[in-house]
Amino acid sequence: MQTNATYTSLVAIGDSFTEGMSDLLPDGSYRGWADLLAARMAARTPGFRYANLAVRGKLISQIVDEQVDVAAAMAPDVITLVGGLNDTLRPKVDMGRVRGLLEEAVERLAPACEQLVLMRSPGRNGPVFERFRPRVEELFTHIDDLAKRHGALVVDLYGAPSLGDPRMWDFDRLHLTGEGHRRVAEAVWQTLGYDPEDTDWRTPMPPTAPPGWISRRTTDVRFAKQHLLPWIGRRLTGRSSGDGLPAKRPELRPYEGPLA
Incomplete structure (x- = not known):
């Protein structure tokens, strides 16, 4: 890792995590860790350029088909790739195929940029994540191996106590809050070799009294109606929350803020 790094361009690819859900801006759009990271890098480097090709709900096959070649053609200094987690959360998944597609993506992206960045994504502590943990950890082991073989950096969010x-996590239990995205941006910033702005991003929040039983059950019922049942419905019908949505920043251009 270089120190006092200077990069002039960034392209981020992936799914809802990189799109920025649920870090909501006043106009209803999403910001997220990649936008926050780009803002920091732009403040340091005049003329800094940024693209974000991520679209919510994308599987690794869709990321490879729709985003990888576009990102490689832009030839930026830095490419971030986060993908495969949506696949591991499906009822049935061919992990061999997921690993193969991720390797294909890395093989195409690594030569196209100065620095490829991969991630061990964070997971919300709870029974749902526990069910899929073996698949997730298999994916992360593969990511570590790919990084070693292709000279990529790995940001270990999975091992950060604060992000569990x-x-x-937002009310939907799938996406980070604004504070979560801020900490991810800090993690990537430091991994790229920039001087830390928050040395405690891994530190858990101070403990608070847990909500009462009635409050927890009310929240669970609301969550099931608003998020869980629609999510299950999309899985059963083969639909995605990102169907028909464009990339949030499809062109590599000067970064002028979240609303530019």
């Missing part, structure tokens, strides 16, 4: 805290 349910308070870092």
Whole structure:
């Protein structure tokens, strides 16, 4: 890792995590860790350029088909790739195929940029994530291996105690809050070799009294109606929350803020 790094361009690819859900801006759009990271890098480097090709709900096959070649053609200094987690959360998944597609993506992206960045994604502590943990850890082992073979950096969000805290996650229990995205941006910033702005991003939030039984059950029922049942419905019908949605920043251009 270089120190006092200077990069002039960034392209981020992936799914909802990189799109920025649920870090909501006043106009209803999403910001997220990649936008926050780009803002920091742009403040340091005049003329800094940024593209974000991520679209919510994308599987690794869709990321490879729709985003990888586009990102490689842009030839930026830095490419971030986060994908495969949506696949591991499906009822049935061919992990061999997921590993193969991820390797294909890395093989095409690594030569196209100065620095490829991969991630061990964070997971919200709870029974749902526990069910899929073996698949997730298999994916992360493969990511570590790919990084070693292709000279990529790995940001270990999975190993950060702070990001497993349910308070870092939105009501839908699938996406980080604004504070969670801020900590991810800090993690990537440091991994790229920039001087830390927050040395405690891994530190858990102070403990608070847990909500009462009635409050927890009310929240569970609301969550099931608004998020869980629609999510199950999309899985059963083969639909995705990102169907028909364009990339949030499809062109590599100067970064002028989240609303530019």
